[in-house]
Amino acid sequence: NAGVTQTPKFQVLKTGQSMTLQCAQDMNHEYMSWYRQDPGMGLRLIHYSVGAGITDQGEVPNGYNVSRSTTEDFPLRLLSAAPSQTSVYFCASSYFPSGRYNEQFFGPGTRLTVL
Amino acid sequence: DAKTTQPNSMESNEEEPVHLPCNHSTISGTDYIHWYRQLPSQGPEYVIHGLTSNVNNRMASLAIAEDRKSSTLILHRATLRDAAVYYCILRDLTLTNAGKSTFGDGTTLTVKP
Numbered sequence: 001n002a003g004v005t006q007t008p009k010f011q012v013l014k015t016g017q018s019m020t021l022q023c024a025q026d027m028n029h030e031y032m033s034w035y036r037q038d039p040g041m042g043l044r045l046i047h048y049s050v051g052a053g054i055t056d057q058g059e060v061p062n063g064y065n066v067s068r069s070t071t072e073d074f075p076l077r078l079l080s081a082a083p084s085q086t087s088v089y090f091c092a093s094s095y096f097p098s099g100r101y102n103e104q105f106f107g108p109g110t111r112l113t114v115l
Numbered sequence: 116d117a118k119t120t121q122p123n124s125m126e127s128n129e130e131e132p133v134h135l136p137c138n139h140s141t142i143s144g145t146d147y148i149h150w151y152r153q154l155p156s157q158g159p160e161y162v163i164h165g166l167t168s169n170v171n172n173r174m175a176s177l178a179i180a181e182d183r184k185s186s187t188l189i190l191h192r193a194t195l196r197d198a199a200v201y202y203c204i205l206r207d208l209t210l211t212n213a214g215k216s217t218f219g220d221g222t223t224l225t226v227k228p
């Protein structure tokens with residue numbers, strides 16, 4: 001199993017540009033989510049999905065869009081990048097709604113800088 | 116959403132036990148208590164989770180208070196590789212709350228040789 005993979009690892013954007021952060025998992029997990037982590041801070045939930053075709057907003061959704069057309073993939077789109085979106089982005093997945101096996105598996109992160 | 120409160124930092128000596136506390140006074144009956152840790156420049160890594168009873172695994176033990184308003188992560192013998200930021204979070208797996216979890220700022224654990 002590759003687990004949770006994220007691409008790219010690093011990205012530099014100019015203000016106003018758009019891009020898509022990719023996330024994929026091969027564990028057949030129903031639940032997938034995106035977090036952002038600013039320097040010295042904890043993780044904040046951007047968007048999440050409990051299955052293909054179902055997405056919802058987290059704590060900080062503004063400026064981001066998601067879609068879930070397959071169980072495996074959960075891309076995060078930045079519509080018009082702003083310097084405030086400079087952060088490290090983590091994708092995670094887990095079984096849902098299982099109680100016993102609901103630990104989240106995190107990807108290695110994408111480090112995004114917006115100039 | 117239920118929140119957790121953790122000390123900003125803790126120190127331990129190598130090979131000694133470490134008790135990392137977490138308060139979650141507004142926990143609901145359907146919240147699972149999860150612990151994750153994050154090494155520098157890596158994504159968070161699952162450590163342990165529980166609902167009501169104490170739990171043990173190869174990494175750590177989780178002690179949950181009887182009223183569930185607090186919990187303690189126990190590392191039985193700290194090693195230098197255990198130096199990380201430890202997050203205590205609550206995760207509600209009901210369909211209404213859809214498994215959302217909120218991360219606080221965590222506890223930075225320093226292990227001294």
